[in-house]
Amino acid sequence: MPSQPIRVAKQLRPIEDQSEIYRLVQERFQREAVLLEELGSNPQIPSLYAYFEEDGKFYLVQEYIEGQTLEALLKNEGPQSAATVRQILVDTLDILEFIETKQIIHRDIKPENIILRAADKKPVLIDFGAVREIMGTQMMISGATPKSSIVIGTPGFMPPEQASGRPVFSSDLYALALTMVYLLTGMMPQDFQHDPITGELTWPSQNIADQHLVAVLNFAIKPNPKERFMTAKAMRAALTAAMPNNQATEVMPEILPTIVASTIATAPVGTGSNANAAAGTPVTPPTEITGGDQAPPTYHVAEELSFSAADLQQNSSKKRGAPWGLLLGLGLLGLGGYQLYQVVQQRQIAGEVQPGVTPSNPNPGTTPPGNGENPNPNPTNPTTPATPTTPTPTTPDPVITAPTDGVFFGAIAFSEATGEYGYVIDVPTQAEAEQAAVEDCEFFAASGDCQALVWFRNACGAIAMGPEAYGSGWGADIESAEAAALDVCSDFGSGCEVVDSICTSQ
Numbered sequence: 001m002p003s004q005p006i007r008v009a010k011q012l013r014p015i016e017d018q019s020e021i022y023r024l025v026q027e028r029f030q031r032e033a034v035l036l037e038e039l040g041s042n043p044q045i046p047s048l049y050a051y052f053e054e055d056g057k058f059y060l061v062q063e064y065i066e067g068q069t070l071e072a073l074l075k076n077e078g079p080q081s082a083a084t085v086r087q088i089l090v091d092t093l094d095i096l097e098f099i100e101t102k103q104i105i106h107r108d109i110k111p112e113n114i115i116l117r118a119a120d121k122k123p124v125l126i127d128f129g130a131v132r133e134i135m136g137t138q139m140m141i142s143g144a145t146p147k148s149s150i151v152i153g154t155p156g157f158m159p160p161e162q163a164s165g166r167p168v169f170s171s172d173l174y175a176l177a178l179t180m181v182y183l184l185t186g187m188m189p190q191d192f193q194h195d196p197i198t199g200e201l202t203w204p205s206q207n208i209a210d211q212h213l214v215a216v217l218n219f220a221i222k223p224n225p226k227e228r229f230m231t232a233k234a235m236r237a238a239l240t241a242a243m244p245n246n247q248a249t250e251v252m253p254e255i256l257p258t259i260v261a262s263t264i265a266t267a268p269v270g271t272g273s274n275a276n277a278a279a280g281t282p283v284t285p286p287t288e289i290t291g292g293d294q295a296p297p298t299y300h301v302a303e304e305l306s307f308s309a310a311d312l313q314q315n316s317s318k319k320r321g322a323p324w325g326l327l328l329g330l331g332l333l334g335l336g337g338y339q340l341y342q343v344v345q346q347r348q349i350a351g352e353v354q355p356g357v358t359p360s361n362p363n364p365g366t367t368p369p370g371n372g373e374n375p376n377p378n379p380t381n382p383t384t385p386a387t388p389t390t391p392t393p394t395t396p397d398p399v400i401t402a403p404t405d406g407v408f409f410g411a412i413a414f415s416e417a418t419g420e421y422g423y424v425i426d427v428p429t430q431a432e433a434e435q436a437a438v439e440d441c442e443f444f445a446a447s448g449d450c451q452a453l454v455w456f457r458n459a460c461g462a463i464a465m466g467p468e469a470y471g472s473g474w475g476a477d478i479e480s481a482e483a484a485a486l487d488v489c490s491d492f493g494s495g496c497e498v499v500d501s502i503c504t505s506q
């Protein structure tokens with residue numbers, strides 16, 4: 001009889017056993033297992049043979065990959081040649097290009113999670129992070145929406161945006177590039193020189209024979225995700241592009257954006273709901289990111305494994321990050337978000353909204369303790385629907401200093417174009433708070449796309465979003481701020497949920 005393939009069983013156990021949490025974990029586990037089964041159709045991803053639940057534990061039965069991890073390769077043989085690393089990189093990018101078509105972000109690429117298969121020396125990508133995140137689901141505070149307590153990723157290999165809960169396709173490319181640098185040098189990312197202001201990493205690359213490879217890796221590990229390769233296809237195109245003899249070192253940084261712009265392709269994206277996103281249903285892209293001179297691809301996180309308010313009939317979610325339903329509402333519907341923008345303007349002009357009262361400030365007669373009138377997030381002059389614009393904040397660049405005399409300001413900024421938002425707390429002035437919130441927002445949205453929605457002093461602020469609407473609010477405590485944000489959002493659409501709330505020191 002032919003020998004049976006070797007299989008490996010992985011046991012997973014939720015960190016909490018509350019019945020409502022367990023039910024949600026069970027549903028998400030089944031959904032992710034189906035997705036893993038689909039991914040296993042790729043020869044460089046382990047096949048999933050079975051999945052089941054027993055005695056409160058969850059099990060995956062997967063293909064056993066015979067070979068050694070890149071971590072083991074380095075320990076056994078030392079730093080690898082540029083030619084070896086280049087081949088491993090090209091072959092691994094093939095895997096990432098495949099999972100991008102499924103709208104998946106791995107989120108934990110590192111030397112231990114790539115196995116060089118003994119049979120053909122091809123890299124195999126293992127240990128997708130989504131299932132581990134499900135197991136970390138717990139009730140963070142009494143009465144709150146359950147979410148994962150685990151940040152998927154490995155310090156050093158994980159890019160800044162992923163650490164804040166906003167991974168994008170280029171997050172995987174960042175981690176893969178640092179994994180290749182590790183193979184070249186034998187040094188962990190924590191050992192590299194780090195510029196505390198720009199976030200740039202500097203590694204000993206001057207003696208690497210293949211400076212074309214070095215330039216590609218450096219391009220992929222830029223701290224700002226908008227400045228990296230956006231897709232695996234773009235990175236592979238840059239890596240395999242023919243370069244003039246002896247010009248890689250001097251010319252590559254200038255040529256890279258041109259190469260990317262001429263080869264990058266838009267990846268299909270899923271729908272706004274997590275379930276449909278995991279299934280890979282193609283729809284019009286929800287949002288775009290631009291980087292340098294690259295043509296902007298589209299992306300989204302396939303499965304945001306935090307639970308929405310609808311799951312437990314809660315009215316608040318503390319997860320930072322715009323829900324993809326909102327991006328569908330504002331991005332896919334085209335004028336949907338803009339129509340909301342116009343309604344606010346028209347109501348202000350018609351006198352239905354009192355002067356100084358905006359969607360961020362629904363209760364003009366009530367002023368939270370220590371707070372003044374909030375800024376108007378929308379322009380006062382209407383524009384034509386065919387040419388929607390978002391005003392650029394005109395607050396001068398401040399130098400943020402420590403708050404004094406017990407006065408603490410906070411602010412929330414928002415981008416209608418992308419649905420991204422940013423915030424800041426505990427700065428000494430309103431102007432600094434608004435500017436810092438805009439800068440935080442523009443880390444993920446294009447420069448000039450964000451504007452301050454609401455500011456508050458010694459108080460709390462919140463932002464709520466729905467499929468076709470958004471709103472912000474402030475109050476003396478989190479509950480009143482969230483209620484205000486929900487009220488505003490609900491004035492312009494249904495299905496609103498609080499996606500974030502923050503408080504200054506008081």
